Amino acid sequence: MKVARFYAPGDLRLEEAEQRPLGTDEMRIRVRHCSACGTDVKIFNHGHHHLVPPRVIGHEIAGEVVELGTDLTGGAGWAVGDRVQVIAAVPCGTCADCAGGRMTICPGQTSVGYHYDGGFAEYLVVPVQVLAVDGLNRIPQGVGFAEASVAEPLACVLNGQELAGVGSGDEVVVIGAGPVGCMHVRLARARGAARVFLVELSRSRLDMSAAVVEPDAAICGSEVDVVDEVLTLTGGRGADVVITAAASGAAQEDALRMTARRGRISLFGGLPKDKPTITLDANLVHYRELSIVGANGSTPAHNKRALELIARGDVPVRDLITHTLPLDRLPEAIRLVGAGAAIKVTIEP
Template sequence: MKVARFYAPGDIRIEEAPEPSPKAGELKIRVHNTSTCGTDLKIFRHGHHHIDPPRVIGHEIAGEVVEAGEGVTGWEEGARVQVIAAIPCGDCAECKRGRMTVCPNQLSMGYHFDGGFAEYMIIPENVLKVDGVNRIPDSLAYAEASVAEPFACVLNGQTLAGVGEGDVVVVMGAGPIGCLHVRLARARGAEAVYLVELNKSRLDMAANLVKPDAAICGSEADAVEEVLALTSGRGADVVITAAASGKAQEDGLKMAARSGRISFFGGLPKDNPVIACDSNLVHYRELTIVGANGSTPYHNKQALDLIATGAVGVDDLITHRLPLDGVLDAIRIVSSGEAIKVTIEPGRVSV
């Protein structure tokens, strides 16, 4: 079978590999879609401390069951499934308290285990143990189901930030995550949603799809001033920084309303994680700053349901569909900012 393996920064190879067989406690699936993520671009450029190469990457996975290993029940051949990416241990103090997103023993598909940029793959026992394989509703295509994983992360972030009825929400970053945040905020009853992005062409493309109440180009205007103007000086109830930007986090504090919540959704580069925080803003305005780290198996199930019911549409966010040997093209497209969501379809024939 064909796979895309990461060997070193700048070195991902499309190559042949033996078709895997499931061991006891495992599932084997035929991959139909694995969508790309900004993290795949980071891995390609810099590697990752959790990856011991060579490793098949890709963690936004949807496919069909081919074979169940010994002891695995409830999964018949042909079952259509979506797979979690972040794998909590299920046993630690945090997991037992329901805080699986901060499990200190967390593992990940495409990092610790071979991922979805392959024709076939093994779902490890670790995933099955925490109920991390989900049936795809009949109404959903595999491509849409693969977007459930990043959408689950968005769902976790907005739950932690308490996005709800009547909120004015600012989303900073117009990539696929930002687009999902705009749509989920609307589905949760936000009064207005504003989208901020530095790249004008990316902003225009995203805004054309998700229709925010205002689209603010941060390279052409001061985003803080624009948000304050749009809210008659009050600011936003919730600010979500869906970008790996320290300035976005700093600006988020400045544009938040009194009693506002700021979600530091996008992590910062490991070599530059410190921002300037005016703690008096936090103190006197009673601001709340929350982190957001991945998702739980339950968030993935919720995400699939929201997509399947039409509460949050994702199909039109998939702007590029490529075959497995187009993984490097997909990473280039993600890097260029010319796409919203790029999905890899191993069954697609190259042209």
């Protein structure tokens, strides 16, 4: 089978690999789609501290069951031909955080495409750790493999908005017009937001994304003062929720100044490891009674609910997929994502 293996920053090789025999408690799927994301760009450029090369990368995976270990046949509930989506972040399922329903912060969490071979390959052996936490999900009828591969980032968006309490009547600002930002716009609307504003520094990227998700206002941060614009749009009050879906410390600092009293700020996008700090005006937090929350990945349950949101049409994702490429064009896909020249790119091995 063909696989894309990461060896070192800038060294991603398309190779032929043997399919290893299945263990009795394992399952093999034919990967139908594996979408690329900003994390794949970071891995390609810099590697990752959890990833020991060589490793098949790719973690937004949807496919079809082609082989079952003997322990999974019969009464296990799975069959050859089942269409499935695979979680990316794999909690241990047994620690105090997992037992308390806090799987996103499991200290023993592992990840597909980091600790286990991922989905930029023709076939994938689903890690038993995924099966142990109910992390393999059936794709609902009417949802294609490409759409199902986008359920993983949507699950992360769902976790972030739950933590930030996005709800009915809220005025929401989303900073960052990449695929995650687009999903934040659509999910906020599905959760009852009154208005959603999309902010982006790049005019071309903002125009591309806004044309698809149609926010109530599209604000280009390289052309106007973003804080002033949000305050003007909200009559000076500020937004109820600001979501920083960009790896930008400046965006996080701006978020503090554009949030309404008793508002919530979601620091959804992590910052670069060499620049992890911001200047926080603590008095704004104190006197305005602001809440600031983080957001780290998703749980298996979030993935299931993301698939349901897609299936019901509450959060459409098909039109966010602007490019579909074969596995041997994965380097091109990574370049497209890194340049912000696409909304969502999916690989069809």
